[in-house]
Amino acid sequence: MAVIVAHINTLHTYGSSTRYHCVRTDEDKVPFFYFYIYKDIQIAVGIFIILLGISLSYPNILNHPDNFIEANPMVTPAHIVPE
DSSP states (O other): OHHHHHHHHHHHHHOBOOTTOOOOSGGGSBOIIIIIHHHHHHHHHHHHHHHHHHHHHOTTTTSOGGGGSOOOTTSOOTTOOOO
16 A cells, blocks of 8 residues: 555656656656546546445355354354363
């Protein structure tokens, strides 16, 4: 996360060169606002949609298998062992 914040801060401070890396003046730089903000928002929304789709389609995908065993008060759970 810190790397992303540092990257965005650097782009905001110094700007970005063209794709051919032949920056001669500040006018040749790609502006931070509109271009990079738009791309960052697109990526964030895309990741959010993917995670939302996974969580709504497969809500139990990250649960532990022991959570699906029906509770039996007469049996000690497998992770509790005598010393």
